[in-house]
Amino acid sequence: MTASPQHHSSRSTKRQVIIDTAERLFAEHGYDATSTARIATEAGVPSGLVFYHFATKLDLLLAVVQERPAPSEVLRSAARGRTVRQRLRAVVAKMAEELENDRAVRIIVFREAQGRPEIASRAAEMFADASATVADVLADADDVVADRARVQTAAELVVSRVFLDTVALGQLEPATKRHAAMIDLIVETLTSTPG
Amino acid sequence: MTASPQHHSSRSTKRQVIIDTAERLFAEHGYDATSTARIATEAGVPSGLVFYHFATKLDLLLAVVQERPAPSEVLRSAARGRTVRQRLRAVVAKMAEELENDRAVRIIVFREAQGRPEIASRAAEMFADASATVADVLADADDVVADRARVQTAAELVVSRVFLDTVALGQLEPATKRHAAMIDLIVETLTSTPG
Amino acid sequence: MTASPQHHSSRSTKRQVIIDTAERLFAEHGYDATSTARIATEAGVPSGLVFYHFATKLDLLLAVVQERPAPSEVLRSAARGRTVRQRLRAVVAKMAEELENDRAVRIIVFREAQGRPEIASRAAEMFADASATVADVLADADDVVADRARVQTAAELVVSRVFLDTVALGQLEPATKRHAAMIDLIVETLTSTPG
Amino acid sequence: MTASPQHHSSRSTKRQVIIDTAERLFAEHGYDATSTARIATEAGVPSGLVFYHFATKLDLLLAVVQERPAPSEVLRSAARGRTVRQRLRAVVAKMAEELENDRAVRIIVFREAQGRPEIASRAAEMFADASATVADVLADADDVVADRARVQTAAELVVSRVFLDTVALGQLEPATKRHAAMIDLIVETLTSTPG
DNA sequence: TATGAATGAGTTTTCATTCAT
DNA sequence: TATGAATGAAAACTCATTCAT
Known part of the structure; x- marks a missing residue:
């Protein structure tokens, strides 16, 4: 029997529709x-169904932030090019591009980390993961x-x-302009012999 | 000795007590x-007084984030020393030290900026102000x-x-360790002749 | 005899109980x-249920004044007799008699019409309907x-x-006394050849 | 000394400004x-002053409905002409014209009569007064x-x-159209010999 | 006579959660 | 799995009234 609970199935079960809708709303308005x-309502399911799938609202929040792939793979695969400059540009560009996929969860995680250990550790994880990938x-x-440190x-x-x-x-201006200067700064450091 | 029940500064009006209490609680638990x-309750005033002074809860939030001096002066005055390294260390240390004064508002501003233009522009202001000061x-x-850019x-x-x-x-680990390496990185760039 | 706690009609849903109770209280004390x-409390339901069924208090008011049959049928069927006088007497008497059925809504509608277009148009409707029926x-x-006009x-x-x-x-004196004279006045006009 | 409290002085004392403002707001939005x-606020006086002049809000309502001249004089003086028709037309026209002076109080009185004996008796008074004047x-x-009755x-x-x-x-259509027919009806009765 | 901060009970409304079906 | 009415505690906000000045 293959009736196992497929949480990440690409065909959107109602459970997944609830998660997706919650992700959008949590990002837009806060938890x-x-x-x-x-x-x-916005998921198009009866209100009782939310609590059939998630015992509490907090459990739904946890599901939203946990049942998402880490951004590392996507970033790693985006880094093409030989030089630090090329690679940094690619990675930063990819991060900007990913905004519409991943941004919501990132916003949620950083907003709601305060006082919620599970979310805070997820924030740390995302940060560490992204940093390690870029490194x-x-x-x-x-x-x-340059040395590893x-x-x-x-x-x-x-x-x-x-x-x-x-x-x-992010709401203030397209960050891309400033990113160019930032990249130059980093590149210079990493490609110069430390005095 | 007069054991009068003045829990807050002797010159603070009740309005200010409300702002101070709101700042603390918003930072700790979110708006x-x-x-x-x-x-x-925690401000020691009747509940109606909050709405006598602030028409809505959002107005109280705006008062909290607006009726605060920008951190620039305090940062600028903290920067003693001759070299980039000395000055950066002083500024970063000061920023850490300022946590109990200013951190609350910073947390509030960045947490609650989403979807609130007044707060978002205040976030941009704080960021620009701090950046200009450090620069x-x-x-x-x-x-x-190094050139100005x-x-x-x-x-x-x-x-x-x-x-x-x-x-x-900030909740994850004391940031001070990593700050040292960060300072080195910045210093190196600013004190080397660009290739 | 079963002294079951059914204060209202045995078929009434809780929603209807709320409407009935609101009608009575709105008429007695105003909206x-x-x-x-x-x-x-008086409907015997938890306070939250009111807002489950009616998004706002105003929606409840609208439900009260809209979910009622027009009084025309009951008036029309009351008009027995051959002469204008007989019919007028029957209709006016019926209107007085209907107080306990219909009076509440009429009071509400005319009291609360000011500044509320939906209620005002309902007031006009009730007035036009009653006038047409009597005509x-x-x-x-x-x-x-007499001519139709x-x-x-x-x-x-x-x-x-x-x-x-x-x-x-209505609170000032029993209206019945004056009704007799009014009827005479109307009858006389309608039964005399216009000069 | 002539410093007697002139409640109706044409020079608007603050007390009178409060009454006038209350009249307008009570008529527009209800008591x-x-x-x-x-x-x-709308009277441009400090909030405490309202309760300096009127012990309770209800006292202010009573002042609004009592410190107004009855409409009789104005109506009586408007009735020129010899015939019933002429006089009725003049009176009804004057009533319509008086809307902007007197309408507010009339609306207040009839809206707020329910459950308030002082207001109810004022309603009766206004009705009786107007009826007597027209008679x-x-x-x-x-x-x-025709006989007096x-x-x-x-x-x-x-x-x-x-x-x-x-x-x-009144909000539905200009009443003037219908008034013409009403006048005809009344005139006919009063000028025909009762059978 | 005037002022405006202060008070606290009351109001409408929201909402996570439960539960019978 | 699914449904939607039901629940009651708590939220934001209102307001007549008081009072020290």
């Missing part, structure tokens, strides 16, 4: 400001002249900037 | 998760060998990292 | 002076010697007087 | 739906052929219609 009734991508470049630090700076843009500043 | 009743501090160092970019990277630490990642 | 909590009743009398006007005068008695003046 | 704070006006016409009844019919128009139906 507290989104009622389960509204989630049910890997940079370390593999042909022109890097410095590469890791550079990666974390990039990720900080992009995450902050996404979560809080 | 939505903080009831006006709780603010009133000024760095530009005045004796050993800077690169200094500005470096400042923004610092501020991004510190803000993100404060807002979302 | 603004009736709290939804009191409606819930029909009169026109069918054997002894009418005059019958309609007479009907509107009757309805004006009865409605105003019901709504605002 | 319950008008807060004393709003009255104070007087009619009785003095040269062509009346019938004149009084006719007057009450007129007043009922006009008051109901004012209070509840």
Whole structure:
């Protein structure tokens, strides 16, 4: 019998529709400001079904932030090119491009981390994962002249900037302009022999 | 000795007590998760007084984030020392030290910016202000060998990292360890002749 | 005999119980002076149920005034007799008798029409409906010697007087005394050849 | 010393401004739906002043409905002409014209009479006063052929219609059209020998 | 006579959650 | 699995009234 519960099935079960709708609403309005009734309505399911699938509203939040692939693979595969500069550009561009896929969860995670250990650890995970990915991508470049610690630090700076843009500043202006200068700064450091 | 029940500053009006209490609670638990009743109780005022001074809860939030001095002065004055490294260390240390004064508002502003234009613009203001201050501090160092654009970019990277630490990642580990490596990275760039 | 706690009709859903209770309280004390909590208590339902069935208190008011049959049928069927006088007497008497069925809604509608278009149009509807009914009743009398316009006007005068008695003046004195004279006045006009 | 409290002085004391503002707001929104704070704001006086002049909100309502001249004089003086028809036309026209002066109080009185004896008796007073005035006006016409009781009844019919128009139906259509037919009906009765 | 901050009970409304079907 | 009425605690907000100045 193959009637196993397929949580990630690509055919949207009602359970998945609830998760997707919750993700959108949590990102747009915040967790507290989104009622389960509204989630049910916009998902097109009866209100009782939300609590059939998720014992509490918090469980639904956890499902939203956990049942998502980490961004690492997508980022790693985007890093083409030989030089630090090329690779950084590709990665930062990909992060910007991913906004519409992944941004919602990132916003949710960083907004709701306060006082919720499960979410906070997911935030740390996402940050560490993204940083490690960028560090890997940079370390593999042909022109890097830098120790691993410095590469890791550079990666974390990039990720900080992009995450902050996404979560809080993204609404203000397209971040792409500033990213160019940022890339130059990082590249210069990683490709110069430390004095 | 007069054991009068003045829990707050002797000059604070009740209006200010409400703002201070709201700031603390909004930072600790978030705007939505903080009831006006709780603010009133912890401020030691009747619940109606909150709405006498602030027509809506949102107006109270705006008062909290607007009736605060920008952090620039305090940061600028903290930057002593001659070299980029010294100044950066002083500024980053000061930012960490300022947590108890300013952190609450920063957390609030970045958490609640989503979908609230007034808050979002305040977030941008705080970010721009802090970045400009750090850039000024760095530009005045004796050993800077870099154009203004690169200094500005470096400042923004610092501020991004510190803000993100404060807002979302601060709970995970003491940020101080990583700050050292970050400072090295920035310093190196600003003191080397661009190739 | 089963002393079951069915205060209302055995077939009434809780929604209908809420409407019935609201109708009574709105008529007795006015819309603004009736709290939804009191409606819930007197209807014997939890307070939340009111807002499950009616999104706002105003929606409940609209339901009260809209989910009622027009009084025309009951009035029309009451008009027995051959002469204008007989029919007028029967209709006016029936209007007085209907107080306990219909009066509440009439009071509500005319009290709350000010500034509420939906209610005002319902008021106009009730007035027009009652006037048309009375006009029909009169026109069918054997002894009418009058054109349709005059019958309609007479009907509107009757309805004006009865409605105003019901709504605002009914509390002052039993209206029945004056009704006799009013009937005479109308009858005389409708049965005399216009000069 | 002539510093007697001139409640009706044409120079608007603050007390009178409060009454005038309350009259307007009570008529527009109803007594319950008008807060004393709003009255104070729109009157341009501090909120405390309302309760300096009027012990309770209800006292202010009473002042609004009592410190107004009865409409009789104005109506009586308007009745020029010799015939019933001429006089009726003049009176009804004057009633319509008076809308902007007197209408507010009439609306208030009839809306708020329910359950408030002082207001209810004022409603009765206004109705009786208007009816008596119209009856007087009619009785003095040269062509009346009717006993006093019938004149009084006719007057009450007129007043009922006009008051109901004012209070509840006035918003629907200009009442003037229908008034013509009503006048004809009344005139006919009062000028024909009762059979 | 005037002022405006202060008070707390009351109001409408929201909402996560339960449950009988 | 699915449904939608039901529940009651808690939320934001209102407001007549008081009072020290």
